[in-house]
Amino acid sequence: MSNDKLKDMLVADLGGKGEITEFLSEVVVTITSKELLDLANKLKSDKYDFDFLVNLTAVDFEENFTVVYNFRSLSNKTKLVLRVVISKEEPSLPSVIGIWKTADWQEREVFDLLGIIFTGHPELHRILLADDFEGYPLRKDYKFDSRR
Amino acid sequence: MCKDMTTKEHTLKTQEFTLNIGPQHPSTHGVFRLVLTLDGETITKAESVVGYLHRGIEKLAEARTYTQVITYTDRMDYLSAMLTNLGYVQTVEKLIEIKVPERAEYIRIIMAELQRMASHMVAIGSYVQDVGITGTSIFMYNLIDREKILDLFEMVSGSRLTYSYMRIGGVADDLPLEFIPALEKFLDEVPASIEQYWALSSKNEIFQSRLRGVGVISAEDAINYGFSGPNLRGSGVDYDLRKAEPYGIYDRFDFNVPVLENGDSLDRFLCRGAELEQSIKIIRQAIKDLPEGEVIAKMPKVIKPPKGEVYHQIESSRGILGYYIVSDGSSKPYRMHVRRPSFINLIPMDEMLVGLKLADAITVLGSIDIVLGEVDG
Numbered sequence: 015m016s017n018d019k020l021k022d023m024l025v026a027d028l029g030g031k032g033e034i035t036e037f038l039s040e041v042v043v044t045i046t047s048k049e050l051l052d053l054a055n056k057l058k059s060d061k062y063d064f065d066f067l068v069n070l071t072a073v074d075f076e077e078n079f080t081v082v083y084n085f086r087s088l089s090n091k092t093k094l095v096l097r098v099v100i101s102k103e104e105p106s107l108p109s110v111i112g113i114w115k116t117a118d119w120q121e122r123e124v125f126d127l128l129g130i131i132f133t134g135h136p137e138l139h140r141i142l143l144a145d146d147f148e149g150y151p152l153r154k155d156y157k158f159d160s161r162r
Numbered sequence: 163m164c165k166d167m168t169t170k171e172h173t174l175k176t177q178e179f180t181l182n183i184g185p186q187h188p189s190t191h192g193v194f195r196l197v198l199t200l201d202g203e204t205i206t207k208a209e210s211v212v213g214y215l216h217r218g219i220e221k222l223a224e225a226r227t228y229t230q231v232i233t234y235t236d237r238m239d240y241l242s243a244m245l246t247n248l249g250y251v252q253t254v255e256k257l258i259e260i261k262v263p264e265r266a267e268y269i270r271i272i273m274a275e276l277q278r279m280a281s282h283m284v285a286i287g288s289y290v291q292d293v294g295i296t297g298t299s300i301f302m303y304n305l306i307d308r309e310k311i312l313d314l315f316e317m318v319s320g321s322r323l324t325y326s327y328m329r330i331g332g333v334a335d336d337l338p339l340e341f342i343p344a345l346e347k348f349l350d351e352v353p354a355s356i357e358q359y360w361a362l363s364s365k366n367e368i369f370q371s372r373l374r375g376v377g378v379i380s381a382e383d384a385i386n387y388g389f390s391g392p393n394l395r396g397s398g399v400d401y402d403l404r405k406a407e408p409y410g411i412y413d414r415f416d417f418n419v420p421v422l423e424n425g426d427s428l429d430r431f432l433c434r435g436a437e438l439e440q441s442i443k444i445i446r447q448a449i450k451d452l453p454e455g456e457v458i459a460k461m462p463k464v465i466k467p468p469k470g471e472v473y474h475q476i477e478s479s480r481g482i483l484g485y486y487i488v489s490d491g492s493s494k495p496y497r498m499h500v501r502r503p504s505f506i507n508l509i510p511m512d513e514m515l516v517g518l519k520l521a522d523a524i525t526v527l528g529s530i531d532i533v534l535g536e537v538d539g
Contacts, residue, residue: 038256038472065385069473069484071499082486084473084501088385088401095473116388119509127220142213142538151221152497 015090017041020062027056042095047107050098057094058113063087064094067110070120072128074154079105079130106131109138127152178206181520185214189292189524192534196527200520208515208523210508215538223498228254228330228465231495236324238500239536241284244277244315245478246536247328252409253474253485254330257467265455266332267411271448272345273318273327274410275441279352280311281479282434289431289528290363293372300362307355310348317341330465332458342449349442356438364432373428377514377526380425387510390503391481392433393530397425403477414451415444427529434531464493480504480531502539504532 020041021034028034032045045053057064069084083096100107109132111117121132122141129150132138140147149156184195193214199207219238223231235250236243248270255262262270287304290296312322317338319325327334363369379389384397394401402419404412420436422429467489475484481503488497507530515523 037470038259040473067388068475068482069486069499069501071486071501073471073488073497082471082473084484084486088399088406091406114388115383115386116506116509119505120388123505140213142216144213151218 015087015092020092020094023062027053037095040093040095042097044097044099047098047100051108051110053096054110054113057085057096062092062094063089064092065089067114067116070110070117070124072124072130074128074152076154078102079128081107081124081130083110100130105129106133108133109135111135126150129153176202183523185211190527191288191532192537194527194532194534194537196523198515198520198523203519203521205515205518205520205523208512210512212505212508212534212537215534217539219539220498220500223495225494227493228467228495231498232329233324233326235500236326237535238502238539239478239480239483239504239533240323241533242277242281242479243324244273244327245281245476246483247326248274248410249474249476249478249483250485251328251330252476253472253487254465254467256474257470257472257487257489258330258465260331260459260461262332262410263456263459264453265336266457266459268448268452269333269337269457270328270410271412271415272445272452273315273333275444275448276311276314276345278479279438279441280308282438283308283311285434285479285531286359286363286431289531290369292524292528293369295366295369295372296362300359303355303358307352310352314341314345314348317344329458331461332456334458336457342452345445345449349445353439353442356435360435364428364435370428372521373426373431373525373529375424375426376518376522377427377529378425379510379514383510384425388506389481389510390507391478391531392420392437393430393481393507395419395421396430396433398423403475403482407475409474409476415447417444427525430529430531466491466493475501478503480533480536481507500539502536504530504534504536505539508532508537 024034024043031049032043035042064085064087066086066088068086072079072081078099081098085094098107109121121135124130125138126140126142178199178201181198181200184190185193195211197209198205219234232247235246239246283304287301290300291298315325316322319327379397381398384394400421405419417440420433422433469489469491471488473486475482483503484501486499487495490496514526
């Protein structure tokens, strides 16, 4: 599927919401958490067939948190980058674990290190850090003694 | 006259019990904890606990220059350091949009495929040792061959395990004069050596019956769980990034991607074994076509990629290794995330273990081939 065709389909499905651009020959879609589940279900369906969620991570920008999803479609040989912008005051968005099971530990890792809540995740607790760890280290305001 | 042993007074009261494997355990290949709930010898529930080797590499990377981060990437998957280096430098190069010199590209292919072989040798040897068939014998054969590869790596980079040999724009140093002759000698000797592995492992009937049908995952589940590498190809999915999304100059090489159908531990093991032969094929082609020239592009002293976000992935020996880098225009990455194959390959394991026997837990864990440095990052 060519990038242009993919962009056209996404514009139609998003109905004017969100932003669709292209960077380094990959289509990038930026939306808010309200559009996420709906779009995610469409992306998994046969229409796009993005069956492979290769990467799920998040970034602490100055003005917001952005959760980034990288998709691959094995049958259509296409790529897609999905960025979901959420506020720092209420960092939560729906979990996509019901659609792609690989989101399980990746969302737990984002919760563990950045404190973003994925609603609907059955077991959202810390995975890499100790269970009684306080704070979210990957946040930019996390202070630690670097001794450098 | 036997009493009927199933009368109420004679039934045995049973209950499930919890068994904790790890974090210190010789068969978990590192600090990994597996909590199993057992009904007799059958596993009813499995829970993996990771994070014992978490070193905060993603946070550290935010306070180091782009070149300094290369040394961290070595230490994540320390058994495939060349490949982890390669993934990272290619991601930064993608953002800077720089062209790597031809000679460096061919050297990268040689190093990447040698590294794949070394990593698979450890995977095969330690796995056979875990399954317990011939104890440490096969592992020693694998390690002898791997030592020859590590000698080659020491010749080019000075290190045996964590090389930091790949640099942004090329490779650190040119090949010394002794390298190609030593490499060719190794490639001539190793096929006969590899044949020895199979006689004691995959051709062994007990090995086959311990692995056949154990830890099966379907193709659809594998993709949904994000399984990758030889694990995914063992379930019948023909997806190898070297062919599907060629990076570097892999599209110039002629090689096959072994794919097997059953999705059990034996097929994952056989896939790894078959990849050894393909790597030899690629290296020979690379030596033949190796051009003269520079080994690193002209780079500024301080590397400052333009503002932007990039994701790039390569086919590491354990699966799809991806790097997601956010640059704010300064000399240090604003955010670096590593899509670690060992971490994600462990996700389906909890479900794969249900219904298997206790001894199969180690079989399945070994067949997934994890490295804890990469699981925890």
